[in-house]
Amino acid sequence: MVRQRVRSISTGAVQQVNVNPTRLRELEIDMPADLAEQRRIVDLLHSCDAQIENEQAEPAKLHALKAGLVDDLLGGRV
Incomplete structure (x- = not known):
């Protein structure tokens, strides 16, 4: 609709x-007239926001890990 x-x-x-x-x-x-339904939707959206934040942070962590591994390899530590 x-x-x-x-x-x-x-x-x-x-x-x-x-x-x-x-x-x-x-x-x-x-919007749902029922306040409990509105709260359930808000909670669901907060959960989605948290998942998005976690997934957006993951590439930065992987990039840092890759940089560390490359540094170890080029430095002869591995």
């Missing part, structure tokens, strides 16, 4: 769709 509403305010361009931010701010999105 939300997708249909966004499509209704979007304008088509070559191979992409443009949504005006001002019109997007005016878009009404249904």
Whole structure:
């Protein structure tokens, strides 16, 4: 339902769709009336955010590990 509403305010361009931010701010999105359901959704989104942070940190850790291994190999320690 939300997708249909966004499509209704979007304008088509070559191979992409443009949504005006001002019109997007005016878009009404249904929210669960039940506070417990809203909290469950918020908790789920926080969990997703934590997972994203962990996955974004992983490449930096791997890069540091690789740099250390290369340094050990070039330094003759391995």
